[in-house]
Amino acid sequence: MSETTETIFSKIIRRQVPANVVLEDDVAIAFTDNSPQAPMHILVVPKKPIPKLDDAEPQDAAILGHLLLMVKKVAKHVGLNKGYRVVINNGSEGGQTVDHLHIHILGGRQMKWPPG
Ligand code: AMP
Numbered sequence: 001m002s003e004t005t006e007t008i009f010s011k012i013i014r015r016q017v018p019a020n021v022v023l024e025d026d027v028a029i030a031f032t033d034n035s036p037q038a039p040m041h042i043l044v045v046p047k048k049p050i051p052k053l054d055d056a057e058p059q060d061a062a063i064l065g066h067l068l069l070m071v072k073k074v075a076k077h078v079g080l081n082k083g084y085r086v087v088i089n090n091g092s093e094g095g096q097t098v099d100h101l102h103i104h105i106l107g108g109r110q111m112k113w114p115p116g
Pocket of ligand 1: 008017019032033034035036043088089095096097098099
């Protein structure tokens with residue numbers, strides 16, 4: 001993994017910054033995005049501060065799998081039963097603004113393709 005940096009998400013994980021937490025377990029936390037791009041916009045964040053998907057290593061495979069299963073659990077928990085979009089922005093051209101790996105769950109409206 002490359003150099004880790006302190007981000008707003010580490011502070012949310014440590015409860016130094018408030019967040020609307022939807023679900024949490026030992027490996028990850030899910031909270032609502034504070035600049036929602038859909039009626040339902042939730043971030044699923046590993047507690048391990050992997051900066052971005054490109055920095056994940058083979059030993060992180062269990063964490064990555066856990067995150068996707070948590071996405072499914074969160075979507076069910078908040079009632080996204082008609083579908084939802086899952087997004088990982090990776091790096092600057094990928095549109096990533098917080099250097100702590102996270103998965104966006106977007107739902108509650110019809111999603112369009114291609115994305116912007
Ligand atoms: P990305 O652009 O993929 O790195 O996504 C970062 C996301 O984090 C953006 O959608 C932001 O709105 C969201 N975000 C930043 N700070 C906070 C915060 N304190 N609480 C909740 N969401 C945040």
